[in-house]
Amino acid sequence: MAAGHTVTSFDPCRVRADTPLLTRVVHDRTITYLDSAASSLQPRAVIEAMSRYYELRHANVHRGVYQTANEATAVYEGAREAIARFINAPGGANEIVFTKNATESFNLLAKSWGTANLKPGDVVLVTEMEHHANIVPWFQLRDVAGIEVRFIPVTDDFRLDLSNIDELMKDVKLVSVTAMSNVLGTINPIKELAAIAHRCGALLAVDGAQLVAHEVTDVADLDVDFFIFSAHKMLGPTGIGVFWTREETLNAMPPFLGGGGMIADVRIDGYTPASGPARFEAGTPPIAEAAGLGAAVLYLESLGMANIAEHERGLTADALTRLAFEFEGRVRVIGPGDTVSRGGVISLDVEGVHAHDVAQVLDQFGVCVRPGHHCAKPLMRRFNLSATARASYGPYSLVRDTDVLLEALGHAVTMFG
Amino acid sequence: MSNLEDLYREVILDHYRSPRNRGELTSPPAIRVEGFNPLCGDEVVVYLDVRDGVLVDIKLTGHGCSISQSSSSLMSAAVKGKTIEEVRETIATFKQLMTVPRSSPDEKSEVTPVDLRALGELAALQGVVKFPVRIKCAMLAWNTLGQGLDELA
Numbered sequence: 063m064a065a066g067h068t069v070t071s072f073d074p075c076r077v078r079a080d081t082p083l084l085t086r087v088v089h090d091r092t093i094t095y096l097d098s099a100a101s102s103l104q105p106r107a108v109i110e111a112m113s114r115y116y117e118l119r120h121a122n123v124h125r126g127v128y129q130t131a132n133e134a135t136a137v138y139e140g141a142r143e144a145i146a147r148f149i150n151a152p153g154g155a156n157e158i159v160f161t162k163n164a165t166e167s168f169n170l171l172a173k174s175w176g177t178a179n180l181k182p183g184d185v186v187l188v189t190e191m192e193h194h195a196n197i198v199p200w201f202q203l204r205d206v207a208g209i210e211v212r213f214i215p216v217t218d219d220f221r222l223d224l225s226n227i228d229e230l231m232k233d234v235k236l237v238s239v240t241a242m243s244n245v246l247g248t249i250n251p252i253k254e255l256a257a258i259a260h261r262c263g264a265l266l267a268v269d270g271a272q273l274v275a276h277e278v279t280d281v282a283d284l285d286v287d288f289f290i291f292s293a294h295k296m297l298g299p300t301g302i303g304v305f306w307t308r309e310e311t312l313n314a315m316p317p318f319l320g321g322g323g324m325i326a327d328v329r330i331d332g333y334t335p336a337s338g339p340a341r342f343e344a345g346t347p348p349i350a351e352a353a354g355l356g357a358a359v360l361y362l363e364s365l366g367m368a369n370i371a372e373h374e375r376g377l378t379a380d381a382l383t384r385l386a387f388e389f390e391g392r393v394r395v396i397g398p399g400d401t402v403s404r405g406g407v408i409s410l411d412v413e414g415v416h417a418h419d420v421a422q423v424l425d426q427f428g429v430c431v432r433p434g435h436h437c438a439k440p441l442m443r444r445f446n447l448s449a450t451a452r453a454s455y456g457p458y459s460l461v462r463d464t465d466v467l468l469e470a471l472g473h474a475v476t477m478f479g
Numbered sequence: 480m481s482n483l484e485d486l487y488r489e490v491i492l493d494h495y496r497s498p499r500n501r502g503e504l505t506s507p508p509a510i511r512v513e514g515f516n517p518l519c520g521d522e523v524v525v526y527l528d529v530r531d532g533v534l535v536d537i538k539l540t541g542h543g544c545s546i547s548q549s550s551s552s553l554m555s556a557a558v559k560g561k562t563i564e565e566v567r568e569t570i571a572t573f574k575q576l577m578t579v580p581r582s583s584p585d586e587k588s589e590v591t592p593v594d595l596r597a598l599g600e601l602a603a604l605q606g607v608v609k610f611p612v613r614i615k616c617a618m619l620a621w622n623t624l625g626q627g628l629d630e631l632a
């Protein structure tokens with residue numbers, strides 16, 4: 063089955079019923095979970111896949127000869143195949159490296175590929191809307207390798223400003239951009255950026271952490287060179303992330319962390335690294351987490367990514383319209399006002415009420431939103447904000463969630479009047 | 480909503496809407512100390528004018544949530560005009576107010592109960608203790624003030 067395009071059975075109420083956490087009652091209210099951009103909720107299928115591994119198949123992976131060790135390896139490698147299919151990796155599972163999270167994947171990119179391929183004066187071009195995970199590793203590389211880190215600005219209407227891109231591209235060897243902003247919800251034109259980068263002889267790395275759970279992802283069609291994301295934002299567990307690049311690029315990258323599992327040979331005069339993904343997976347990997355991630359992929363495929371995207375676009379459109387009309391301008395959305403190239407992340411700036419107070423009042427209604435800078439301080443500075451309160455949707459979200467959000471927001475606005 | 484009303488007492492909202500002792504003092508001679516809460520981005524700058532062991536004037540700038548802002552406003556009103564020793568005592572008492580009580584009521588508490596009457600308006604912040612993540616908001620200005628006094632010594 064191709065990445066979920068063909069499946070038709072999408073019912074958000076069923077997804078809700080599949081998600082145990084959504085039955086929680088907090089402060090005498092059923093929970094209203096609007097924090098999927100920080101971490102999504104796991105369906106029972108994911109939790110059970112992890113339990114099944116611990117209950118029946120627990121063993122270390124690779125090199126085992128006995129039955130359960132083989133089963134554990136099959137589960138782990140099966141997840142790699144599921145991910146390859148899910149993002150349509152042209153070279154299949156050999157191109158999928160498991161890391162701890164998206165952040166570690168960016169560190170792998172900067173410290174392995176970056177160190178080997180960038181020299182003093184080379185430029186890494188990121189954007190003002192990046193998560194710190196796609197900024198700090200480049201600054202760290204700058205400090206040891208003398209590269210320059212440059213930023214594509216963001217326009218007043220929350221899009222990338224590509225008007226000056228030819229000038230910005232000077233000496234750029236890598237463009238590293240988020241596919242979807244975790245603060246604004248903006249979805250960036252990745253195909254266009256890939257064409258620009260390649261025309262200038264640069265590669266394109268993409269932060270897929272937000273996109274991957276909400277839109278169909280096809281790395282071959284997007285023509286990107288690196289693609290990075292975390293399992294816990296796509297209904298999977300915490301503790302496992304993904305790094306994808308083409309096989310030839312991967313095999314030319316020097317190892318990252320050293321130890322067991324990543325070697326072909328070790329002698330008293332040195333070592334030879336393994337080839338393929340194993341080269342970057344030192345030590346015992348997150349096996350139960352891979353089992354959970356594999357189950358999350360199957361679950362998302364059964365819902366259909368295109369169906370999820372359409373559902374969340376509907377929720378976002380409804381919320382944006384109601385937010386614009388119900389608070390007489392006292393609640394400002396920090397992000398595009400329509401759903402063109404935009405995902406279901408809605409950052410709010412409530413006039414006269416700090417984001418922490420907004421989130422505190424909302425919590426009393428059982429509403430989970432995230433206050434703060436969302437690990438995107440350059441973006442917050444760009445818009446002169448110290449914090450926003452961010453609501454974000456998942457496949458289990460319903461218009462009812464927005465109803466409760468608006469009710470609680472109304473309370474916050476009145477309270478701080 | 481009773482929990483919320485406990486947190487956001489009228490006194491707190493009042494100090495948030497109209498903060499006392501807002502502004503700057505020329506430094507030097509005034510002592511200027513910055514406090515920062517990296518987790519939520521709250522910032523406070525405290526200016527202290529100390530003469531002959533007395534805090535003659537205090538001014539504050541900064542931004543943050545209602546708890547951090549009202550706490551700094553309430554603090555400035557509570558410590559202005561006091562001797563440094565009295566200011567230190569007030570800081571210690573406020574820290575005690577912000578200390579999470581032992582979960583088991585049977586256990587002997589090491590924290591001596593705070594004399595709420597002695598705290599005056601500051602007592603309005605006692606509801607914060609039920610919201611552990613907000614304690615650091617309430618403490619920001621106080622820790623910064625303490626740092627300023629340490630610089631004096």
Ligand SMILES: Cc1ncc(COP(=O)(O)O)c(C=O)c1O
Nearest residue numbers: 163164165193195244271272292
């Ligand atoms: C766009 C984006 N990139 C990267 C990350 C980092 O993900 P993780 O914390 O799982 O490494 C996040 C998550 O907060 C994100 O939203």
